[in-house]
Amino acid sequence: MMLITYESRWVYPEIQGYFSQTGNLTGQQLATRSRSYVQRAQEKLLVASMPADISHIRHHLELAYGLLDVDIYKQHYACTTPSLALVDELTDLIEQQHIAPLDAAHSLFIVVECLTDIEMSQLDRRGEAINTFATSTRRHSQMLTYSSMVIFVMGLLFWGMHERQLRRTERATNETLAWMKRAMRDPLTGIGNRSALQQDVLARAGEPLGLILVDIDFFKQYNDSLGHPEGDQLLRRLASLLEEQLGEGAKLYRLGGDEFAALISCPDDQALFNACDQLIATLRRSGFKHPAHPGNQHVTLSVGAVRFVAMEVTFAHAYDAADKALYRVKIAGRDGFEVAL
Numbered sequence: 001m002m003l004i005t006y007e008s009r010w011v012y013p014e015i016q017g018y019f020s021q022t023g024n025l026t027g028q029q030l031a032t033r034s035r036s037y038v039q040r041a042q043e044k045l046l047v048a049s050m051p052a053d054i055s056h057i058r059h060h061l062e063l064a065y066g067l068l069d070v071d072i073y074k075q076h077y078a079c080t081t082p083s084l085a086l087v088d089e090l091t092d093l094i095e096q097q098h099i100a101p102l103d104a105a106h107s108l109f110i111v112v113e114c115l116t117d118i119e120m121s122q123l124d125r126r127g128e129a130i131n132t133f134a135t136s137t138r139r140h141s142q143m144l145t146y147s148s149m150v151i152f153v154m155g156l157l158f159w160g161m162h163e164r165q166l167r168r169t170e171r172a173t174n175e176t177l178a179w180m181k182r183a184m185r186d187p188l189t190g191i192g193n194r195s196a197l198q199q200d201v202l203a204r205a206g207e208p209l210g211l212i213l214v215d216i217d218f219f220k221q222y223n224d225s226l227g228h229p230e231g232d233q234l235l236r237r238l239a240s241l242l243e244e245q246l247g248e249g250a251k252l253y254r255l256g257g258d259e260f261a262a263l264i265s266c267p268d269d270q271a272l273f274n275a276c277d278q279l280i281a282t283l284r285r286s287g288f289k290h291p292a293h294p295g296n297q298h299v300t301l302s303v304g305a306v307r308f309v310a311m312e313v314t315f316a317h318a319y320d321a322a323d324k325a326l327y328r329v330k331i332a333g334r335d336g337f338e339v340a341l
Ligand SMILES: Nc1nc2c(ncn2[C@@H]2O[C@H](COP(=O)(O)OP(=O)(O)OP(=O)(O)O)[C@@H](O)[C@H]2O)c(=O)[nH]1
Pocket: 188, 215, 216, 217, 218, 219, 220, 221, 223, 227, 228, 229, 230, 231, 232, 235, 256, 257, 258, 330
């Protein structure tokens, strides 16, 4: 918008200059008409039969005089004033019949020559004005085209920069989200870690929940007899098995080492008993081998659980109660569960 305004101001004087030339065009037309009246007067003088045509000749000369008596001609063409004087003088002499028609016609050639010069000169001026206008218009339209191209390229550039910045921000946000997800996951099993458990408990404030702590029995011996990679494999298999057993409404976490935790919706103590019992039973059914187990050569679990309402009881308090119950199971010989009441 600013550019168009600026360009209009720039071009305005050129337009004015061009249209001011139309005044000169009119002047050229006046000269043409004046010359035609002079030439008609000449024709009549050549065939004049005095005094019948005198009035016509005088009329033509008066019209020619009127059309030549223009300020712009007087200012720019030196022949104008003498030509006017000659027409004036000839008009008087012809009227008084003091001059021969042939001589009068001959003298008028000076006026015709002057008028022809004026016409030619005015036509040249008009041509020059049109050329100047066309050149400057072309120059300005080129400027306008180049400016538009520059603005277009700058627009593209800014758009590209904006898009790049947008992609960077999106990538950074996605990386941060991925990093946050990773920070809440146990890398070995892919399930949530201790931080995820604490976050989920906070998110379920006011709900009756069951916290189940699960610890593998004699896992050190398992590692020692089959190797650490096999120990890792058991942790992964156990995570899948427990998750599957717990079902949709529950969540499983690995708290570290061979210790897992499950968080379940728990309307009453019986539901918690059932959940713990099913975990133990499922593992027994699975029959995971444990060659170094001092009892039955199969993997067994010790489970401690507690029912609590998040926020009414602190998570640390609930965890402590479940952990103590688990410890009691360990002391009592492992492979079992206890619910803290
Ligand atoms: N394979 C494997 N072993 C781990 C990992 N983290 C901890 N452990 C091992 O788990 C074992 C845990 O041993 P303990 O705490 O003594 O428990 P435990 O042998 O199961 O004995 P109880 O719990 O008393 O029955 C240690 O030997 C650790 O090295 C892990 O990510 N992978």
